[in-house]
Amino acid sequence: MSSGCEIVINESDKKIVPINHSSQPAIDQADIVVIGNGIAGLTAAVEARRLAPEKRIVIVTDQIHPTINTPALKQFAIGKLTREQLLAYPAGTERAERIHVVNARVSEIHAQSKYVMLNNKRGFGYDSLLIATGSTPQGLPENTPGRNFDGVLTLHRLQDFLDLRRRLAEVNEAVVIGGGVHAIETVMGLLYWGIRVHWLIRGKTFMGRMLDETASEMVLNNIRRTGVLVHLETEVAGIIGRVGAVAGVITNQQEMIPCQMVLSCTGTQAATSLAKNCTVPMMHKNGILVDDKLRTSVRDIYAAGDVAALKNPQTGNYEPRAQWYAAVAQGRIAGSMMVGNKELAMQPFGVPWHATHLGELSMLTAGEPLTKDPRTTVLTDNSQNGYRRVCILDDRLVGYLSMGHSQPDSLAIKRLIDEGIPIKNVTKALLKGQFDSRSYLSHQRSHAARNMLSQKLPPLLKPEESAPPRRTPNTDELLQLAQQRQLEVQSARPQQMRPQVQSTARPQQVHRAEPVAPMAIIPFDDDEINPFTGNLPSVALPEPAKPGRYIQENNYQPRLEPITPVNAQVFARASDNRVNYPASPEKKDLRYKLWAYVNPDADSDNV
Numbered sequence: 001m002s003s004g005c006e007i008v009i010n011e012s013d014k015k016i017v018p019i020n021h022s023s024q025p026a027i028d029q030a031d032i033v034v035i036g037n038g039i040a041g042l043t044a045a046v047e048a049r050r051l052a053p054e055k056r057i058v059i060v061t062d063q064i065h066p067t068i069n070t071p072a073l074k075q076f077a078i079g080k081l082t083r084e085q086l087l088a089y090p091a092g093t094e095r096a097e098r099i100h101v102v103n104a105r106v107s108e109i110h111a112q113s114k115y116v117m118l119n120n121k122r123g124f125g126y127d128s129l130l131i132a133t134g135s136t137p138q139g140l141p142e143n144t145p146g147r148n149f150d151g152v153l154t155l156h157r158l159q160d161f162l163d164l165r166r167r168l169a170e171v172n173e174a175v176v177i178g179g180g181v182h183a184i185e186t187v188m189g190l191l192y193w194g195i196r197v198h199w200l201i202r203g204k205t206f207m208g209r210m211l212d213e214t215a216s217e218m219v220l221n222n223i224r225r226t227g228v229l230v231h232l233e234t235e236v237a238g239i240i241g242r243v244g245a246v247a248g249v250i251t252n253q254q255e256m257i258p259c260q261m262v263l264s265c266t267g268t269q270a271a272t273s274l275a276k277n278c279t280v281p282m283m284h285k286n287g288i289l290v291d292d293k294l295r296t297s298v299r300d301i302y303a304a305g306d307v308a309a310l311k312n313p314q315t316g317n318y319e320p321r322a323q324w325y326a327a328v329a330q331g332r333i334a335g336s337m338m339v340g341n342k343e344l345a346m347q348p349f350g351v352p353w354h355a356t357h358l359g360e361l362s363m364l365t366a367g368e369p370l371t372k373d374p375r376t377t378v379l380t381d382n383s384q385n386g387y388r389r390v391c392i393l394d395d396r397l398v399g400y401l402s403m404g405h406s407q408p409d410s411l412a413i414k415r416l417i418d419e420g421i422p423i424k425n426v427t428k429a430l431l432k433g434q435f436d437s438r439s440y441l442s443h444q445r446s447h448a449a450r451n452m453l454s455q456k457l458p459p460l461l462k463p464e465e466s467a468p469p470r471r472t473p474n475t476d477e478l479l480q481l482a483q484q485r486q487l488e489v490q491s492a493r494p495q496q497m498r499p500q501v502q503s504t505a506r507p508q509q510v511h512r513a514e515p516v517a518p519m520a521i522i523p524f525d526d527d528e529i530n531p532f533t534g535n536l537p538s539v540a541l542p543e544p545a546k547p548g549r550y551i552q553e554n555n556y557q558p559r560l561e562p563i564t565p566v567n568a569q570v571f572a573r574a575s576d577n578r579v580n581y582p583a584s585p586e587k588k589d590l591r592y593k594l595w596a597y598v599n600p601d602a603d604s605d606n607v
Helices: 039-051 070-077 158-170 181-192 213-224 324-338 410-419 427-432 437-454 475-492
Strands: 005-009 016-020 026-029 032-035 057-061 099-103 106-110 115-118 122-125 128-131 135-137 152-154 173-177 196-201 229-232 236-242 245-251 256-258 261-264 268-270 301-303 308-311 318-320 353-358 361-367 377-381 387-393 396-404 550-552 579-581 591-593 596-598
Touching: 032 039, 039 057, 039 099, 039 324, 070 158, 070 181, 128 324, 152 158, 173 181, 181 196, 181 213, 181 353, 196 245, 213 229, 213 361, 213 387, 213 396, 245 261, 301 324, 353 410, 361 410, 377 427, 387 427, 396 410
Parallel strands: 026 122, 032 057, 032 128, 057 099, 128 301, 152 261, 173 196, 173 261, 196 229
Antiparallel strands: 005 016, 106 115, 115 122, 135 268, 236 245, 245 256, 308 318, 353 361, 361 396, 377 387, 387 396, 550 579
């Protein structure tokens, strides 16, 4: 018996029970560990189970309820849905899919040893780890007087909406704070119960980062007609209470608004605490930075959902895409990546887009409709009781905004931007909201396929401007040219260095055809022109990064371009004050490829 254990006799059954005094945590093991049971986490676990039935999959979460459909919480708050109808997956999905759920909170990640530490001092080892911790609400500032009064709610989780439903019967007047989609949905829900609503917006417009002034006024006027009192450029200075409960709000405009409830809908921020509590520095800024395969800067660790920050291909910034459909798509990709199936991750995420209902209006934004690029042409139209804004650069759509009672095909509009499809023939239809995107894209595909089958390419010049046919040189002409070039090279050398070589080539009779347009003959010693890229200068490859070293930039601006033969060897340009973490001597040499340490012998990702 080891010296670290005592022998205790259990008197009830006389069994010998060892007592472990070791300070090491008890560690279980799984192939895949998912942190968080939001829609991204559970979707990833279900997808991993579908692709790898033999894997051991564990979800660690501190939530006390199954995965719910968070966009449906507004409908639940006004009584249109029951609690059972909020489930995102059928009840018992985790058990049916053999996904083990552990109710605990992950406190830190030990990336070198590949295990996570739980708050109950237990650990879970992993082969692949997914961080799907979602986001946290910002709420009112900490220094706001009265923010802890009874009746001040921050709507984010199921418990918040349960609390709201219990209070609605006692409320006659409420204040909603926030200038985004969450705020307007909350306003409409309160109107359903006949509550008088004051809506406080800090900016001059509604959704100032996505809508221009015209679209904002269109939404606000529609809301005002329902009886909502909209207060622009207004913030909460303090909350008045009576015997510990909300009685009113004081604004920065020195106005007192009586109410019995204050609802904060001021946005969310990515829950990146685990990125800070990781033994290997994990790059994060406005979220955990990931590439198009959702890999973080730490080996075998992925991130998906609201916590993941993806690169916007138009601006180069890394931004979370905190929408339900984005979380579902990311969950599927993360699940497939963790089991080694990379087919779903071949297509990049492309530009961000957002579609929703704002009261009676349908809104769609794709790309950068508010771009400030001076080269962009901006067209607007407000006919047919709607509003459209189209941003065009070199006959390519770069941003689209639509507001009205009908919504265009959002994914097809996004595809126009992602693929850079010319829109010259459909610009008017886009402006009028009459664009049949699916028919147009189908026509584009069939036209391209027909050209491929018939081997007919679109003419680059008009027939009358076409150049005359060019003649292919025969062998005698090429041989004569080679001899001429050899004589020129010999004559250019110094006399003492010139070798005395006499040509033995026989003079050739060159056949002269009928006069045709002369053609340019490429000499033998010139580089051959690549028909796809042209004559490109040779590129010197940079020195490969030393194996097993991690380079962190101080300004958190990593390079996330697709892997090429050049940048696959170097992750990023580090500053002079970079921090280097040497590799563990007992491990194999690993090279740092884009977002994860990969083994050259085992990695098959050659994209």
